[in-house]
Amino acid sequence: MRIEDFDFNLPEELIAQTPLKDRTSSRLMVLNRSDKSIKHHHFYDVIDYLEKGDCLVLNNTKVLPARLYGTKIDTGAKVEVLLLTQIEGDRWEVLIKPAKRVKEGTIITFGDGKLVATCVDTKDHGGRILEFDYDGIFYEVLDELGEMPLPPYIKEQLEEKDRYQTVYAREEGSAAAPTAGLHFTEELLDKIKQKGVEIAFITLHVGLGTFRPVSVEDVTTHEMHAEFYQMTEETAMQLNNVKKRGNKIISVGTTSTRTLETIARDTGGVFEAKNGWTDIFIYPPYQFKAIDGLITNFHLPKSTLIMLVSAFSNRDFILxxxxxxxxxxxRFFSFGDAMLLL
Incomplete structure (x- = not known):
C-alpha cells in the first residue's frame, strides 16, 4: 500500500486557522458505512445519531503549554523547545530548533532562570533528552513560561489558549490536543447523558507521532512513535457492559481509537484496566475489535490519521x-469541522 493511495487535493485556505466561537456549531458530515450515504449537519446534531445505551469514549488528556523559548547559557543563542514526553522525574524527551545548537551537556535557561534545562542525551530528528531544574511545582512554572503548541499549519495566534483544550481535559501530558473532542461543550455532553448515552474516559498523551509525517513510500514500513495510554478498571467494566448489551461504542477521535484497539487487539475485544506505551499503526486492511463508530476531524493528505479512518470504512468511500x-x-484539521462514521 502506497502513500499516494491516501492523497487528495486540499486547498490551503480550507485549513482552519481559528476555532469557531461556538464549539458545537462546526459542521458535521455523517457517513453511513453500510449504504455509503453522506449527509451534512452541524455538530450539535450528533445527538440524533446516538441511542440510549450507546457509549462515547473521550480522551481526557490535557495539553501542556509545552513550547518554551530559551537561551543557551554559553553563547546566548536562542532556541525553541517543544516538550513531548515525560520520561521520569524531571527528564523529558523534547524537540529543539535548531537542534544542531544543543549537544549533550548544553545548558538552557528560560524566563530569566526560573527554569533551567541540561541536555543529557541526543536523539535523531532533533530529539533531545533534557533534565529540568526549578523551584516550586514544574507545571506551575510551565504554565507561566510556556505557550500552547499549535500545529505548524496554524499561522494565527490563539487568543484563548483553552480553545486548544477539550472541556473535559484532566490528565496533563500531551503535546497536542485530541482535536475531535474540541467540538463538545458541557451543555452538549449533559444533553447526551440525559438521552441515556454513557460517557467513558480513557487517556492517551499525544506525542511526537502527531508531528511526524509519513516519509516512506510503502505505508507498511512507517513506524509510529510510542505514546502513553491508560484505561481504568471502571472504564473497562463500563465498556464491557456496553458490548454485552449489544450497544455501540463510539470513539471520539483517533487517539481514543488507538487506545481502545491497543487494549482489545490481544483479547478479542474484551477491555481490561491497562496502562503502557502504544505504537499501534492502523491502516487498511485492519480488523477493528473495539469500536462501532468514530467521531473525527478532517485530516491532512497522506497522514496516518486518514489511513486509520480509511481502515474503519473504505478507502474509496473516505476519499x-x-x-x-x-x-x-x-474546514480541515485541528480547528476544523467533524465527521461521524457509523
Missing part, C-alpha cells in the same frame, strides 16, 4: 467524502 468536503468547503 469520496474528503473530496466532497473540499467541494463543500468544510
Amino acid at each position: 469520496e467524502a474528503y473530496n466532497k468536503a473540499v467541494e463543500e468547503k468544510y
Whole structure:
C-alpha cells in the first residue's frame, strides 16, 4: 500500500486557522458505512445519531503549554523547545530548533532562570533528552513560561489558549490536543447523558507521532512513535457492559481509537484496566475489535490519521467524502469541522 493511495487535493485556505466561537456549531458530515450515504449537519446534531445505551469514549488528556523559548547559557543563542514526553522525574524527551545548537551537556535557561534545562542525551530528528531544574511545582512554572503548541499549519495566534483544550481535559501530558473532542461543550455532553448515552474516559498523551509525517513510500514500513495510554478498571467494566448489551461504542477521535484497539487487539475485544506505551499503526486492511463508530476531524493528505479512518470504512468511500468536503468547503484539521462514521 502506497502513500499516494491516501492523497487528495486540499486547498490551503480550507485549513482552519481559528476555532469557531461556538464549539458545537462546526459542521458535521455523517457517513453511513453500510449504504455509503453522506449527509451534512452541524455538530450539535450528533445527538440524533446516538441511542440510549450507546457509549462515547473521550480522551481526557490535557495539553501542556509545552513550547518554551530559551537561551543557551554559553553563547546566548536562542532556541525553541517543544516538550513531548515525560520520561521520569524531571527528564523529558523534547524537540529543539535548531537542534544542531544543543549537544549533550548544553545548558538552557528560560524566563530569566526560573527554569533551567541540561541536555543529557541526543536523539535523531532533533530529539533531545533534557533534565529540568526549578523551584516550586514544574507545571506551575510551565504554565507561566510556556505557550500552547499549535500545529505548524496554524499561522494565527490563539487568543484563548483553552480553545486548544477539550472541556473535559484532566490528565496533563500531551503535546497536542485530541482535536475531535474540541467540538463538545458541557451543555452538549449533559444533553447526551440525559438521552441515556454513557460517557467513558480513557487517556492517551499525544506525542511526537502527531508531528511526524509519513516519509516512506510503502505505508507498511512507517513506524509510529510510542505514546502513553491508560484505561481504568471502571472504564473497562463500563465498556464491557456496553458490548454485552449489544450497544455501540463510539470513539471520539483517533487517539481514543488507538487506545481502545491497543487494549482489545490481544483479547478479542474484551477491555481490561491497562496502562503502557502504544505504537499501534492502523491502516487498511485492519480488523477493528473495539469500536462501532468514530467521531473525527478532517485530516491532512497522506497522514496516518486518514489511513486509520480509511481502515474503519473504505478507502474509496473516505476519499469520496474528503473530496466532497473540499467541494463543500468544510474546514480541515485541528480547528476544523467533524465527521461521524457509523
